[in-house]
Amino acid sequence: MIEWMQRHKKWLVITIWISTIAFIGAGFVGWGAYDFGKTEGTVAKVGKKEIAMSELQREYSNLYSQYSSIFGDKFNQELAKQFGLEAMALQTLIQKYLILSFADDIGVIVTDEEVAKTLVTIQSFQKDGKFDKEQYLFVLKQNRITPVEFEKMLQNDLIVDKVQNMFQISNSQSEIEDIGGLIFMKDNVSIKILTAKDISVEINNDELIKFWESNKQNYLSKLSYDVAVYEVPNNHMQATDSELKEFYEKTRLDYKFDDGKIKTFDEAKSDIQNAFNLEQTKNSALKTYLSLKKGEIEFQKNINIAQDDKNMSQYIKEISSLKTGDVAKPFIIGDGYVIIKLINTNQPKSLEFENAKDLATKDYHAQMSKKALVAKAKEVIENNNLENIGLVSRESIENINGLRADEANEFLTKLFSSKEKSGFVELQDKVVAYRVSTSELGVYNNSKDLIVSNTVLDIKKKEMFSKLLEILEQKYKVISYMK
Numbered sequence: 001m002i003e004w005m006q007r008h009k010k011w012l013v014i015t016i017w018i019s020t021i022a023f024i025g026a027g028f029v030g031w032g033a034y035d036f037g038k039t040e041g042t043v044a045k046v047g048k049k050e051i052a053m054s055e056l057q058r059e060y061s062n063l064y065s066q067y068s069s070i071f072g073d074k075f076n077q078e079l080a081k082q083f084g085l086e087a088m089a090l091q092t093l094i095q096k097y098l099i100l101s102f103a104d105d106i107g108v109i110v111t112d113e114e115v116a117k118t119l120v121t122i123q124s125f126q127k128d129g130k131f132d133k134e135q136y137l138f139v140l141k142q143n144r145i146t147p148v149e150f151e152k153m154l155q156n157d158l159i160v161d162k163v164q165n166m167f168q169i170s171n172s173q174s175e176i177e178d179i180g181g182l183i184f185m186k187d188n189v190s191i192k193i194l195t196a197k198d199i200s201v202e203i204n205n206d207e208l209i210k211f212w213e214s215n216k217q218n219y220l221s222k223l224s225y226d227v228a229v230y231e232v233p234n235n236h237m238q239a240t241d242s243e244l245k246e247f248y249e250k251t252r253l254d255y256k257f258d259d260g261k262i263k264t265f266d267e268a269k270s271d272i273q274n275a276f277n278l279e280q281t282k283n284s285a286l287k288t289y290l291s292l293k294k295g296e297i298e299f300q301k302n303i304n305i306a307q308d309d310k311n312m313s314q315y316i317k318e319i320s321s322l323k324t325g326d327v328a329k330p331f332i333i334g335d336g337y338v339i340i341k342l343i344n345t346n347q348p349k350s351l352e353f354e355n356a357k358d359l360a361t362k363d364y365h366a367q368m369s370k371k372a373l374v375a376k377a378k379e380v381i382e383n384n385n386l387e388n389i390g391l392v393s394r395e396s397i398e399n400i401n402g403l404r405a406d407e408a409n410e411f412l413t414k415l416f417s418s419k420e421k422s423g424f425v426e427l428q429d430k431v432v433a434y435r436v437s438t439s440e441l442g443v444y445n446n447s448k449d450l451i452v453s454n455t456v457l458d459i460k461k462k463e464m465f466s467k468l469l470e471i472l473e474q475k476y477k478v479i480s481y482m483k
Contacts, residue, residue: 044090046097047476051090058145058153059089076348078217090482098472099160108166110158115151118158142320169460171453186393187415188438190386192377193402194431199372201365211367212353212360219356220348223307225319228299230292232285232330232337234277244269247276278332285330285337292339293327299341315340366429373431377424380433391440403432 044051063085068075080086103109120131124139140150212219239247248255248265254275255268265272291297305312305319315338318328322342330337353360380386392399394416400408407427414425415434422435 043480043482044094044097045477045479045481046094047101049097049101051093051097054149055093055153056086056089059093060085063089063092076217076220090480094478095469096156096160098469098476098478099163100156101476102472103159103163108159108162110155110162114158115155118154119151142317164461164465167461167464169457169464171456171460175456184393184395185416185439185441186391187436188388188391189415190388190435190437191400192380192386192433194373194376194380194433196369196429198376199369201368201372203361203365203368208357208361208364209353211364212356215360215363216350216356218363219351219359221346221351223348224346225305225307225316226302226343226346227305227315227319228302228341228343230288230297230299230339231333232281232288232339234335235281235284237277237280239273239276244272244276247279248272251275274335278337281337282330285339289327289330289339292341299339302343304346369429370426370431374424374426377431377433381422381424381435384435386433386435388437403427403430 041053042050043053043056064075064080067080067083067085119125119136125131125136127135137147140147145153245265248268251272252262252268255263255271257263263271288297292299305315307316309316314331314333318331318340319342322328324342324344327341328339330339332338350356389400392412392415394412396412397405397408400411403411407430410427411425411432415436422433424431424433
């Protein structure tokens with residue numbers, strides 16, 4: 001057991017966001033095991049509350065998903081280690097449990113009814129715009145969490161949300177007017193937009209190899225699965241009309257037009273025949289499944305399935321709930337049933353240079369291009385080879401020729417965040433060199449009060465919760481069991 005030694009480390013301020021809902025949309029990502037201290041399965045303690053390893057795994061999965069959405073396919077486990085995602089996940093949970101401890105002391109609670117009201121609004125649990133219990137249980141199973149665990153997590157997040165909403169913050173009109181002048185101030189700017197046509201880049205193979213060696217973790221094979229497969233074809237039984245009508249009466253709600261109207265027997269007959277045949281084939285598939293599990297018969301073939309293979313999405317859906325050696329129950333593919341056994345999960349591995357060369361060349365060229373653009377920007381600024389575009393504000397998104405709206409927005413945001421009179425802003429495939437000659441405060445306009453007020457409130461709220469967390473850390477002892 002070791003004391004938590006981060007009393008003066010800057011906190012990751014909790015935002016008004018229900019992480020449990022985000023987790024459900026993210027899926028599950030694991031990263032191995034830790035050595036535990038006093039209590040197995042407990043990674044930290046905040047006051048009297050313990051943080052379970054399972055919670056840390058889920059928080060890690062949530063953060064991993066967020067970073068993946070930012071960096072795309074380039075983000076992997078190796079980069080996650082470099083970013084310190086494990087520590088970030090733990091710190092986020094510690095913040096949450098500090099708030100929960102505080103909530104206990106001041107009597108903040110969330111009822112089962114409040115949890116239920118939130119639960120039915122979560123899109124992942126809905127079908128046709130309404131909460132569906134089977135979908136709810138299926139999604140939780142896919143995320144390896146029980147309803148009791150999920151609803152407790154949701155309850156905790158709602159408590160945190162309540163505590164944050166307890167603190168009412170307001171702005172005075174003079175604050176709005178003064179800060180509005182700063183937010184909407186104008187700069188007289190000269191710029192030069194530099195693109196690939198302003199530079200030339202040559203790729204040296206030896207330097208490319210060095211680049212690849214330094215960035216191997218970015219060039220990985222795809223996650224894939226080795227599975228054994230047994231296909232059970234549809235028996236295409238020719239049923240009598242009386243058998244089909246009996247089956248129809250049991251399953252009539254399954255046959256509907258697009259407007260929701262239930263089809264008559266004659267209108268749905270071909271669908272009924274297919275469903276009937278699949279139902280009859282199911283018995284054969286289940287018998288085959290039991291024989292395969294017992295080892296009485298062999299699987300027909302072995303295949304490899306890549307995680308991102310869209311044509312095998314149904315297979316991957318079934319694989320997600322299996323452990324190595326498990327056999328999945330029969331599931332429908334096309335006109336029959338398939339039974340699969342997970343033989344092995346092939347984790348991503350660094351690709352050899354020849355296999356990674358195309359991707360590495362693209363990234364290396366982009367890196368060298370950006371360096372060349374930055375060097376060119378410094379040269380342009382030094383020689384004052386800039387074009388004056390007059391007064392601009394944060395709102396002048398449509399007034400900068402040569403930049404898309406999103407690029408202009410990013411440039412202006414960074415321009416007005418900088419304290420330097422000259423410099424450059426790096427965009428995705430451009431660099432904008434600039435020099436500010438004069439600046440003036442924006443003219444007060446009450447139509448912008450809401451924007452200014454929300455901006456100021458956001459700053460105040462973040463600062464307040466940062467201070468609150470520091471105080472709570474002094475009140476509730478925080479101990480980490482992670483080594």
